[in-house]
Amino acid sequence: MITLDPTTWEFAAKMDNFSGWVRKQIAKEMSKSAKPKEFNFESYCDHCSLWYAHTSEYDAKFHTCEYCQRLCSYMLSEVTE
Numbered sequence: 001m002i003t004l005d006p007t008t009w010e011f012a013a014k015m016d017n018f019s020g021w022v023r024k025q026i027a028k029e030m031s032k033s034a035k036p037k038e039f040n041f042e043s044y045c046d047h048c049s050l051w052y053a054h055t056s057e058y059d060a061k062f063h064t065c066e067y068c069q070r071l072c073s074y075m076l077s078e079v080t081e
């Protein structure tokens, strides 16, 4: 599963718990990427009565509805942390 070159292999072989260490590093990365993005911007399709959440103001302002392909209204919303 893991490909090492001779140098890193030699080093890894000396580590007490290489597999455990690798698992821990991967778990750390996974928890980082699993962190939810902040959807602080919203747009609204008047036609479909649908709300959309966005991570940036630009996305919210220029969002087209997934169902009717119309440009959604940008909604100014106060998002409290």
Ligand SMILES: [Zn+2]
Residues within 6 Å of the ligand: 045, 046, 047, 048, 049, 050, 065, 066, 067, 068, 069, 070
């Ligand atoms: Zn729509």
